[in-house]
Amino acid sequence: MLFNSFHFLVFLTASSVAFYSVAERYKQLVIFLFSVVFIAAISSKLVIFTLIFTILNYILGIFLEKKLHSPYRLLIFRLSVMANAGLLVFFKYYGFLADNLNSLFGGFNAGLSFPHLNVLLPVGISYYTFQVIGYLVRINRAAGLAEHNFIHFANYLIFFPKFISGPIERSQRFFPQLNKKTTFVPDEISKGLRLFLLGMFKKVVIANNLAGPVVAAYDHINTFPQGAFVFVFIIQAIHLYCDFSGYTDMALGMARIFGIKLTDNFNRPFLACSVSEFWRRWHISLSSWCNDFVFLPFIIQYRRLGNVANVAGIFLTFFIIGVWHGANWTFVVLGLLQGVAISAEFASKRKRVMFAQKFNPQLVVLLSRIYTFLFFCFTLVFFNARNMSDAWYFISHLFVLPDLSQLSTVLIELPARVYMAVCFYLILFVFELYQENGADTGWLFQRMPRLVRWAGYYIMLAFIFFYSSAGDTFIYLKF
Amino acid sequence: MMKNYLLKIVLFGLPVMVFPLLVLLIDPYNFVNAFHVVNDSDKYKVIQRCDESSPRGNLLWKMICYKRQPLPCIIIGDSQGKDIRTDLIADITGETYSNLCVPGASYNTMFDLFWFAAAQTDLKKAWFQVSFMNFNTQRSYNLFCAADKFMKYPYLYFTTKEIYVDAFYNVAWAVTRNPQLISKSYEFLPENKMEELSRSRLHLFFDSYSYPDNFVEEFRKVSQYCDKQGIELNFIILPVYVEVDNYLEKVGLDEERAQFKSDIKALGHTIDLDSESPLKNSRLNFFDYFHPKKAVMDSLTIEVWSNCVLQ
Numbered sequence: 001m002l003f004n005s006f007h008f009l010v011f012l013t014a015s016s017v018a019f020y021s022v023a024e025r026y027k028q029l030v031i032f033l034f035s036v037v038f039i040a041a042i043s044s045k046l047v048i049f050t051l052i053f054t055i056l057n058y059i060l061g062i063f064l065e066k067k068l069h070s071p072y073r074l075l076i077f078r079l080s081v082m083a084n085a086g087l088l089v090f091f092k093y094y095g096f097l098a099d100n101l102n103s104l105f106g107g108f109n110a111g112l113s114f115p116h117l118n119v120l121l122p123v124g125i126s127y128y129t130f131q132v133i134g135y136l137v138r139i140n141r142a143a144g145l146a147e148h149n150f151i152h153f154a155n156y157l158i159f160f161p162k163f164i165s166g167p168i169e170r171s172q173r174f175f176p177q178l179n180k181k182t183t184f185v186p187d188e189i190s191k192g193l194r195l196f197l198l199g200m201f202k203k204v205v206i207a208n209n210l211a212g213p214v215v216a217a218y219d220h221i222n223t224f225p226q227g228a229f230v231f232v233f234i235i236q237a238i239h240l241y242c243d244f245s246g247y248t249d250m251a252l253g254m255a256r257i258f259g260i261k262l263t264d265n266f267n268r269p270f271l272a273c274s275v276s277e278f279w280r281r282w283h284i285s286l287s288s289w290c291n292d293f294v295f296l297p298f299i300i301q302y303r304r305l306g307n308v309a310n311v312a313g314i315f316l317t318f319f320i321i322g323v324w325h326g327a328n329w330t331f332v333v334l335g336l337l338q339g340v341a342i343s344a345e346f347a348s349k350r351k352r353v354m355f356a357q358k359f360n361p362q363l364v365v366l367l368s369r370i371y372t373f374l375f376f377c378f379t380l381v382f383f384n385a386r387n388m389s390d391a392w393y394f395i396s397h398l399f400v401l402p403d404l405s406q407l408s409t410v411l412i413e414l415p416a417r418v419y420m421a422v423c424f425y426l427i428l429f430v431f432e433l434y435q436e437n438g439a440d441t442g443w444l445f446q447r448m449p450r451l452v453r454w455a456g457y458y459i460m461l462a463f464i465f466f467y468s469s470a471g472d473t474f475i476y477l478k479f
Numbered sequence: 480m481m482k483n484y485l486l487k488i489v490l491f492g493l494p495v496m497v498f499p500l501l502v503l504l505i506d507p508y509n510f511v512n513a514f515h516v517v518n519d520s521d522k523y524k525v526i527q528r529c530d531e532s533s534p535r536g537n538l539l540w541k542m543i544c545y546k547r548q549p550l551p552c553i554i555i556g557d558s559q560g561k562d563i564r565t566d567l568i569a570d571i572t573g574e575t576y577s578n579l580c581v582p583g584a585s586y587n588t589m590f591d592l593f594w595f596a597a598a599q600t601d602l603k604k605a606w607f608q609v610s611f612m613n614f615n616t617q618r619s620y621n622l623f624c625a626a627d628k629f630m631k632y633p634y635l636y637f638t639t640k641e642i643y644v645d646a647f648y649n650v651a652w653a654v655t656r657n658p659q660l661i662s663k664s665y666e667f668l669p670e671n672k673m674e675e676l677s678r679s680r681l682h683l684f685f686d687s688y689s690y691p692d693n694f695v696e697e698f699r700k701v702s703q704y705c706d707k708q709g710i711e712l713n714f715i716i717l718p719v720y721v722e723v724d725n726y727l728e729k730v731g732l733d734e735e736r737a738q739f740k741s742d743i744k745a746l747g748h749t750i751d752l753d754s755e756s757p758l759k760n761s762r763l764n765f766f767d768y769f770h771p772k773k774a775v776m777d778s779l780t781i782e783v784w785s786n787c788v789l790q
Contacts, residue, residue, distance in 0.1 A: 184484070186487075461495065465640055
C-alpha cells in the first residue's frame with residue numbers, strides 16, 4: 001500500500017476520521033491499530049516480526065531503566081544495542097558478508113564457508129532499529145525515561161506515516177507529542193493536507209517522470225547512449241531528491257493530520273555551499289542521528305588525538321551512513337567519498353575562507369553551490385550503480401566528449417514528460433531560493449484569494465492524477 | 480468546527496467528482512451499462528485509438544461483452560486474429576462466435592482468457608489463433624491482469640486515469656468527428672513508416688528468442704480440459720508476409736518455427752495457412768509483415784469455416 005495509491009487514500013481518510021471520532025484516551029490506540037493494519041497490508045509476517053521487535057524493546061527499555069543504578073547497567077545496555085544492531089546486520093548484510101568472507105577464506109583455502117540464507121529484509125527495519133537504539137542510548141545516559149505506555153512506545157516505532165522510510169524520530173521529540181491532548185484544529189489539518197499534496201506532486205509528477213532515463217541508464221549501462229550520461233548525471237540528483245523529499249513531505253503531512261510533528265528530513269539541500277553543510281540539509285534525521293550517536297561519542301572518546309579523531313570520526317560516520325543504504329561496495333564508496341570531501345573541507349577551511357574573501361561573495365556562494373551539487377551528483381553514481389564496475393563505466397564514459405548528434409537524438413526522443421518534470425523542479429527550486437532568502441512562500445500562498453489557492457490545488461491534483469502509474473515505488477523504501 | 484471543515488472538504492471535492500461522473504455517464508467500456516450517451520461502435524473505435532490504449536481497451540471491452548453475453552464458441556488469439564469477422568462465420572456455419580482475439584495478447588494472456596471464458600459458460604468450440612511471433616519465452620507478459628483488475632475491483636473503473644482519458648476521447652470523437660482522434664494506431668501509418676515499423680517488429684519478436692516449453696505445457700492443460708469437457712479444440716495459424724520467413728531463415732529460427740507448428744499440430748486440429756502460397760508473397764496483402772489486411776482476412780475466414788462446414 002504505497003502512499004500514492006488509491007487504497008492508501010481511502011485508508012488515510014478512514015484512519016483520520018476514526019482518530020477524530022473517538023475519545024482522547026483512545027486516539028493513540030486508533031493510530032496503533034491502523035498502523036498494524038498498514039503493516040499487515042504489506043505482509044502478515046512483517047506484523048508478527050515488528051510486534052515481537054516492539055514488545056522486546058519495550059521490555060528492554062523498562063528493564064534498562066530499572067537497572068540504571070545497577071553495576072549491570074552497561075552490560076544490559078550493550079547487549080540490547082548489540083541485539084538490535086545484530087538483527088539489522090543479519091537481515092541487511094548477512095548475504096554481503098557471507099559472500100565476501102567466503103571469497104576471502106576461499107583464497108586462503110581455509111575450508112570455512114558461510115551458507116547462503118534466503119532471508120527477506122523486513123520493510124523499515126533500518127529506520128526503527130536506529131530509532132530504538134537512540135531510545136536505549138537516552139535511557140542509558142539517564143537523559144530520558146523509558147516509555148511505560150506500550151501503545152505509545154509501539155506508535156514511536158510503527159506509526160504508519162513514518163514506518164517504511166522514516167524520518168528516524170527521536171524519542172524525546174516524539175513521546176511528548178503523544179501525551180498532549182489532540183484537538184481538531186482545521187488549520188493544522190489543512191497544513192498537513194497541503195504538505196501531503198506537495199509531497200505527492202514531487203513524487204508522482206517530478207520524480208516518477210525522471211525515473212525513466214535514470215533507471216534506463218543504470219539498468220542498461222552498456223547500451224545506453226554515452227552522450228546522454230551527462231543528462232542522467234544531473235537529473236539523478238533531482239530524481240532522488242523529489243522522490244525522497246516527496247515521500248517525507250507526505251509522511252510529515254499525514255502525521256500532522258494526527259497532531260504529530262515529525263522531523264523534516266530536508267532543508268533545501270541543493271542550496272548548500274559545502275558537502276558538510278549539504279549533510280546538515282539532506283536526510284537530516286539520519287545524519288543528525290549519526291552525528292549524535294556515532295561522531296560525537298567517537299571524538300569525545302578519542303579527543304586526545306585532536307584532529308586525527310575528527311577525521312577518523314568523519315570517516316566512521318559516513319562509512320555508517322554509506323552502508324546504512326545497503327550491502328554493496330558502491331555504498332561503502334558513497335560513504336567514504338563524503339568522508340574524503342568533508343575531511344578536505346575541514347582541513348582547508350581557513351585557507352578557503354581567506355581565498356574566497358578576494359572574490360564577490362555572491363559569486364563564491366554560487367560556485368560553492370555548484371561544486372556541492374556536482375559532487376553530490378558524482379557520488380550518486382555509486383548510489384545508483386549496481387556494482388563498482390557499472391559505476392566506473394558510468395564515470396569513465398561521462399567525461400568522453402559527447403557525440404552531439406547522438407545526444408540531440410536522445411534528448412529529442414525523451415518523452416515530453418521528462419522535460420515537464422525538469423521544468424516543475426526548476427519552479428520548485430525558485431521557491432526554495434526565495435525561502436532561503438527568508439520569504440515564507442507558504443504564508444504568501446495562504447494570503448491569496450481562495451479561488452486562486454483552490455485552482456492551484458486542482459492543477460496539482462490533475463497533474464498527479466494524469467501522471468500516476470501503477471508501478472510506482474519509493475527509492476528509500478528498500479533501505 | 481469539524482462539521483464546517485468537513486463541509487469545506489466536500490465543497491473542495493465537488494469538482495473532483497466530475498471525473499467519476501464523466502466515466503459513469505460516458506461509460507467507455509459499458510462497464511456500468513446504465514447510460515448510452517455515446518453509441519457502442521464509436522466507443523469501440525475510440526478503444527483502438529492508439530497502440531498504448533488498444534491492448535488494455537480491447538481486452539476489457541471483450542471481457543465485459545463476454546461476461547455479459549457468454550457464447551459457447553470462441554476464438555482466442557492476438558492482433559492477427561482480431562479481424563476475423565464473427566458475422567461471416569455465423570453466415571457460413573450458423574453458429575455465433577465470440578472473437579476474443581486481442582492486439583498485443585501474449586500466450587499467457589490467451590491462456591487466461593481461455594480459462595476466463597471457460598468459467599463463464601460451458602464451451603462447445605474453442606479456436607486458438609496462434610502465431611510464432613509471440614511464441615517466445617521473452618514475451619511472457621500478461622495483459623489479462625490489466626483488464627481483470629477492473630472485474631475484481633470495480634471501483635478502479637472510476638479512479639483509473641486511462642478510463643477517464645477514454646471517456647474524454649469518446650466525448651471528443653462524438654462531438655468533433657475528427658478522424659485523428661481514432662487513428663493513432665499503427666494501421667494508419669504512411670507506407671514508409673509502416674516498413675520501418677515492420678522491420679523493427681522483426682527485431683522485437685525474434686532477436687531475443689528462446690523456445691517456450693511452458694507454453695506448450697499450458698496448451699496441453701487446455702487440450703486435456705477440452706477433451707474432458709467435450710470441447711472441440713482447433714488451432715489456426717494465419718499467414719505472414721514472406722519477409723518474415725526470410726528473416727527467420729537469416730537468424731536461424733527455421734527449426735524453432737517448424738517445432739512450433741508440429742507442437743501445435745500435436746495438440747489438436749490445426750489449420751496452417753502460413754505454408755507457401757502466392758498470398759504470402761504480395762506485400763499488398765498485409766498491413767505490416769505480420770497482419771493480413773481485412774479483405775484477406777475475410778477471404779481466409781470464409782475459406783476456413785466453409786471447409787469446416789464441409790468436413
